[in-house]
Amino acid sequence: MPLAALLAAGTVAHAQSNEATDVSPALRPAVTAYRAGDVAGAESSLRALAPSDADAAAWLGAILLERGAQREGLRLIQQSADAGSAEGAHRLALVFAHGDGGTPRNEARAVEPFERAAEKGHKRAQLNLGTLYLRGQGVPRDLIQARAWLEKAAMNGDPYALYALGRAMSESLGPANADLVRAADLYRQAAEKGHPFAALRYGLALSDGSGIKRDPAAAHRWLVHAQKSGVPEAALALGDMAARTPASRDKAANDKLLKLAITWFEVAANAGVSSAQFKLANAYVAGAGVTRDPVQARLWYSRAAQQGLTEAQNALGIMLIGGGGGPADPVEGYKWLVVAERGGHPDSRATREKITEQMPDRDRKRAEALAQKFVPTLETPVDPAPPRLNPPQKP
Numbered sequence: 001m002p003l004a005a006l007l008a009a010g011t012v013a014h015a016q017s018n019e020a021t022d023v024s025p026a027l028r029p030a031v032t033a034y035r036a037g038d039v040a041g042a043e044s045s046l047r048a049l050a051p052s053d054a055d056a057a058a059w060l061g062a063i064l065l066e067r068g069a070q071r072e073g074l075r076l077i078q079q080s081a082d083a084g085s086a087e088g089a090h091r092l093a094l095v096f097a098h099g100d101g102g103t104p105r106n107e108a109r110a111v112e113p114f115e116r117a118a119e120k121g122h123k124r125a126q127l128n129l130g131t132l133y134l135r136g137q138g139v140p141r142d143l144i145q146a147r148a149w150l151e152k153a154a155m156n157g158d159p160y161a162l163y164a165l166g167r168a169m170s171e172s173l174g175p176a177n178a179d180l181v182r183a184a185d186l187y188r189q190a191a192e193k194g195h196p197f198a199a200l201r202y203g204l205a206l207s208d209g210s211g212i213k214r215d216p217a218a219a220h221r222w223l224v225h226a227q228k229s230g231v232p233e234a235a236l237a238l239g240d241m242a243a244r245t246p247a248s249r250d251k252a253a254n255d256k257l258l259k260l261a262i263t264w265f266e267v268a269a270n271a272g273v274s275s276a277q278f279k280l281a282n283a284y285v286a287g288a289g290v291t292r293d294p295v296q297a298r299l300w301y302s303r304a305a306q307q308g309l310t311e312a313q314n315a316l317g318i319m320l321i322g323g324g325g326g327p328a329d330p331v332e333g334y335k336w337l338v339v340a341e342r343g344g345h346p347d348s349r350a351t352r353e354k355i356t357e358q359m360p361d362r363d364r365k366r367a368e369a370l371a372q373k374f375v376p377t378l379e380t381p382v383d384p385a386p387p388r389l390n391p392p393q394k395p
Contacts, residue, residue: 022123023087027056039063050076054085062091070101081113089117090125097128097138098384107138118149126153127161134168143168143176154186159193160386162186166201170211180211191222194389196229203234207241216241222392229390232271232380239264239276255289262289269300272379277304278312298325305336308376313340314348321355330359334367339374 023031026049034042043063049056058080064073077095080088093113099105111132117125130149133142146168153161166186172178184205190198203222206215219241226234242261247254262283268276281300284293298319304312313336319325320333334355341348356364 023059024055026053027059030056031059034059034063039067054080054083055087057083058085058088058091061088062094065095065101074101074103081116086117086120086122086125089113089120090122090128093117093125093128097132107132109138111138118152121152123153123156123158123161126150127158127164130161130168131164134164141173143171143173147176157189157193159190159195159198159389162190162193163195163198163201166190166198170201180205182211184211191225192391194229194391196226196231196387196390199223199226199229199392200231200234200237204237207237225390225392227267230387232268232273232276235264235268235271236273236276236279239268239279258289269303272307274304274307274309274312274379277301277307278309278315281312281315294319294325296325303379305339306377307379308343310340310343310345310348313337313343314345314351317348318351330355331363331367331370334359334364335370335374338368338371342371 021028027046030042030045030049033045043060046056046060046063050060051057057076061073061076061080064070064076066073074095077088077091081092082088090113093110095101095103096106096110096113111129114125114129114132118129126149130146130153132138133146133149135141139145147165150161150165150168154165163186166183169179169186170183184202187198187202187205191202199222203219203226204210205212206219206222208214220238223234223238223241227238239261242257242264245257262280265276265280265283269280277300281297281304282288283290284297284300286292290296298316301312301316301319305316317333317336317340320329320336322328322333334352337348337352337355341352359367
């Protein structure tokens with residue numbers, strides 16, 4: 001999966017921090033307890049409040065859904081939304097967006113209750129509605145609408161909203177032009193508050209000089225922080241930084257940089273980043289920074305190919321047909337060339353057509369049948385929960 005897609009991974013946010021400053025004073029003890037993990041204590045408190053407080057009923061409904069009491073949970077959330085509660089409308093939208101409580105997942109159906117809650121100033125609803133417009137989920141993709149709602153969500157400095165707004169500002173669509181300077185500043189603000197993907201984005205901006213003065217040392221610090229905060233793509237970025245460092249006349253220094261790049265690629269590859277797996281395989285093919293090892297190359301190409309990376313699928317197909325790194329397997333190799341071609345790889349068709357001339361029809365048909373059945377499998381499934389905040393330590 002491309003780095004940009006990984007950065008966009010995730011779905012609408014469930015909650016903010018444990019501090020319940022986003023609810024009324026009457027609800028704060030119960031919501032704080034819930035976010036701290038005391039579900040039983042929160043449920044007890046909310047049951048006492050729910051008959052006379054529609055927001056409390058919404059929170060209670062969410063807790064009941066979480067512990068499997070679907071019918072009662074859905075009933076409370078619907079009643080809360082019908083009573084005009086912004087929290088109830090937000091919770092109802094989450095039910096539709098995630099397919100909670102046995103309800104079919106329907107992001108388009110979630111838009112209207114998100115809008116009701118967002119228009120009443122519900123910050124998490126504004127964040128989630130802006131995110132749907134940013135991704136074009138349930139609504140046509142619209143950066144103008146996305147930015148408008150995310151601006152409202154970010155007014156209080158919420159790191160999740162700041163990061164999402166940064167993503168919206170970094171892209172262009174229709175009349176909405178990218179503002180890389182604003183995007184870099186938003187990533188900085190979110191990163192300083194501990195958002196790990198913002199730290200990655202800010203590190204990349206510093207590395208590339210995108211919207212901010214290029215600063216490799218600062219980029220390195222932020223990327224290391226992101227990697228330690230659980231973002232393996234940051235290790236890929238650190239490897240790229242090392243690999244892109246201009247060569248000098250000092251051969252030993254150049255070799256050290258290349259080995260450093262390989263070390264970071266290994267970290268990312270072992271964590272399941274397909275682009276790093278592909279780059280590591282290339283290194284083993286060329287003997288660049290590592291001892292040349294076709295067996296290892298074939299292994300890493302295979303892992304990346306299984307995740308859907310077309311470059312790896314094409315390379316693996318060629319290796320299997322030629323017997324590189326192990327026994328030749330023309331049927332399996334042809335399968336990967338077909339898969340890569342369907343995925344849009346520019347060279348796979350020409351290679352496949354040359355092989356077709358030498359392959360029996362029976363083997364070709366078997367390979368095409370295998371290609372038809374292929375479904376990419378990610379090594380690190382997307383986590384729908386918002387990432388855990390990890391603010392950097394001040395020097």
